Amino acid sequence: MTAKKIPTSKEVAKATFDLLEERGVTVLDIAEIVYDLQLPYHPALTIQECAESVERVLQKREIQHALLVGIELDKLAEQNKLSEPLQSIVEQDEGLFGVDETIALGAVLTYGSIAVTTFGYLDKVKVGIIEKLDCKKEKGVNTFLDDLVASVASSAASRLAHRQRDEQEQLQEGNPAT
Ligand SMILES: [Ca+2]
């Protein structure tokens, strides 16, 4: 077996953004969820700040890897290329199949407990693009993607919450936020 070159961070990041686009999910779609989550705590929040936070989260290798794995499985299931019984399980997002949630939850862990509880919340309420993706069989298989989008949104929301606190503290100390 010839040794393969390890993909660069840039290549992995580009593949992640390309895959999301291919699956019909934009940064703005995810930013809208983050906006709704954080607005009650941060009334001056803008959608641009949310979009920026989503982009920063999408630069994290853990998140990129989770997206690459999950979306790949969705695509293979869509093309009927998985082995049975996994093919049927993923294709139908079988009720007891929790690997999609587990991968997505694993990806939020670097953003701490706020990200974890927000992920749990989004898993229940399924808002915006998450709800669209979760809608069974409109077209294609998005068994992993809905949870991964929830994972990116909750990470971006947690990141904003922490940043906001840092900014407040810097203001109280009389130093402008950096
Ligand atoms: Ca599931």
Ligand SMILES: [Ca+2]
């Ligand atoms: Ca799912």
